[in-house]
Amino acid sequence: MSSSEFVIDMQELESLLDETAGSDGEREFGTAALAFLRAHAQPKPPLSTTWGVGPEHLELFHETSDDEERAEADAALAWQRTKFEAGFGWIGGPSEHGGGGYPDSYDRLFRILEGRFDVPDPSPIRIGIGTVGPALVLHGTSDIVEQFVRPLYEGKSIACQLFSEPGAGSDLAGVSTTAVPVDGGWQVNGQKVWTSNATFADIGLALVRTDPSAGKHAGLSMLLVDMRSPGVEVRPIQQMTGGASFTEVFLADVHVPAGRMIGEPGAGWSVATATLAGERKAVGDRSHENLTRAVELLRHLGDAEGFDDARLRRRWAEVAIGVRASRLRQQGLQSVPAEYVAPAERTADKLLTAANLAAIGDLAADLLGPRFSVDTGEWGTFAWNKWRMGALGYRIAGGTEEILKTLVAERVLGLPREPKELR
Ligand SMILES: Cc1cc2nc3c(=O)[nH]c(=O)nc-3n(C[C@H](O)[C@H](O)[C@H](O)COP(=O)(O)OP(=O)(O)OC[C@H]3O[C@@H](n4cnc5c(N)ncnc54)[C@H](O)[C@@H]3O)c2cc1C
The missing domain is CATH 1.20.140 (Butyryl-CoA Dehydrogenase, subunit A; domain 3)
Known part of the structure; x- marks a missing residue:
């Protein structure tokens, strides 16, 4: 890229900032964000719309091998770490846990500016930072946020969502994976399906049935499962397009320590609803x-x-x-x-x-x-x-x-x- 092209890109970014920042505070934040992005990334060259030139880039899901997938996850984590260290990794997060404490509009401003730079694809970590993380901030204890949520934004951990089952997708409240109380926690048994990113996730947010005698929704609870626990088996599902972005997750006598329940026993449905709201926003x-x-x-x-x-x-x-x-x-x-x-x-x-x-x-x-x-x-x-x-x-x-x-x-x-x- 020639230096004149670089200057033109930067001018465009300055005007983008002018258009997007709604207040003096946002402008100041955006100026700092732009300085950070310029120091750590190159402007993104536009995707070619010229017919016949370069790769077509028309696949909507990752079609990569396990090794490529792991490399993409590592790159996404590394960029997340760089952002976190500079104060841009958890812009709206609670300040007592390392977040910026800014309103949503600041996060949006950063994402718009970041979108103009050539940075690693966040897909492998998006469920953790876009869906699971926000739901845990709303419903988890301070200990949960510090121990499990903060590392998602620090670029040290990846989360997946263990909701759907072979017999419970649209009718999610019908999940039949069980968690029974045992010494020091819960024992989980069942099967999840269509779990994105489970092959490299560190933690999974699992909707489970803790009280089969209670009503359909009232019998549900939410647990944080360590994906490396004994008894967790992840099997990739091959897509018709060739890749394998999804998995089946089998849970056999998996022990989950007592402090890993999100909310009270029986409150699983409200945590699930908060998580799904974040997921729909991400797809939109x-x-x-x-x-x-x-x-x-x-x-x-x-x-x-x-x-x-x-x-x-x-x-x-x-x-x-x-x-x-x-x-x-x-x-x-x-x-x-x-x-x-x-x-x-x-x-x-x-x-x-x-x-x-x-x-x-x-x-x-x-x-x-x-x-x-x-x-x-x-x-x-x-x-x-x-x-x-x-x-x-x-x-x-x-x-x-x-x-x-x-x-x-x-x-x-x-x-x-x-x-x-x-x-
Ligand atoms: C790209 C992708 C990523 C995913 N990632 C995850 C993930 O990370 N974690 C996870 O837990 N799940 C994940 N899922 C699973 C997803 O949430 C479920 O596939 C979805 O909720 C539908 O459930 P189902 O596949 O069991 O279909 P079903 O619920 O069996 O539905 C089959 C058909 O019946 C229709 N239907 C069912 N009930 C009704 C009704 N009451 N009224 C009208 N029509 C109805 C449905 O609309 C659908 O057309 C993912 C799915 C996809 C496609």
Whole structure:
């Protein structure tokens, strides 16, 4: 990169800071953040939208080997450590535990600035810092936060979420993994499934049944499981796209010490709800840079393949408008303090992101015909297949579309509630 390009990038970043910082405090914080980022990372070169140039980058899930996955996790941890040491690793966290104590808007400002730099992909540690960590701060004791949450932000530990089971996904309150009281703690038995990142996680937040005689929700509790305990077995599940980002986790007579319960026995459902709210926000926050780039690549594809058909041209316009509208909506939500944003707004965000991902993949499939399904080696053709198959995962992760639409119908639109006995 030439030095003149570097200067132009920096000017753009200064104006981005001007646009984004809403107060003098945010401006001062943003200036320090920018100085930190400039000292520790290079500006990110834009992803190419030129047809036929560089890798296609159209996969939505990691398609890496175990070794590559571990290396990515180590890189994400190292960058997290660097941020933490400089005061940017846990911007909104409680100051008594090493966090910055800043409002959400500061964290958002940092993420916007960080997004312009070439830093390691945070995916391997995102569940810990974006989902499990915030739920534990809300529901865990001070000891739990110091011993288990702080290391997530310090870049010393990775967490996974042990919720779903073969018989309990949408109906999460139906989990049957049990925890029975034993000397000095709990003994856990059962099976979890679809656990992301479990192969390299240090701790797992596990929803378990502690009282089978209590009501469905009231019998649940939340435990922090050391993933290296005897009796924990992690088996990777291979995805149809080739990689193995998910696992089955078998728990056989796993001992969990007494102090590792989050909240009281029977309070597991409220911790699970707080965790799921964070998860939906994370899916909705999915990088718009990728979506916008995909829309642009689709335009190239359409120009070459089928935009003489007015129906396909129109579909491209609808996809482009959908992505832009969802971006503007998200920016609108980000401009108001988080406490004024109802959880249902986040749910809608996740639904829109997943629908946009799927619509982009569908249009690519219709433009390409058989070349979407058969790898001919031609640039920008079969690569869309990974996008389309990955998009299915986004419709399911963090709550399926059917379940979330029911939530929006009942809690936002006030429609009659679904009869419980049919669930
Ligand atoms: C990318 C990805 C990452 C994931 N990561 C994790 C993780 O880290 N940890 C974890 O614990 N889990 C994880 N999951 C699992 C995820 O939470 C579940 O897959 C999801 O909750 C759906 O559960 P299920 O797969 O059992 O489907 P089911 O609940 O069996 O649903 C099957 C179908 O039936 C429909 N359905 C079910 N009930 C109703 C109803 N009442 N009304 C209407 N339709 C209904 C569903 O919408 C769906 O279409 C992940 C999933 C994905 C795709």
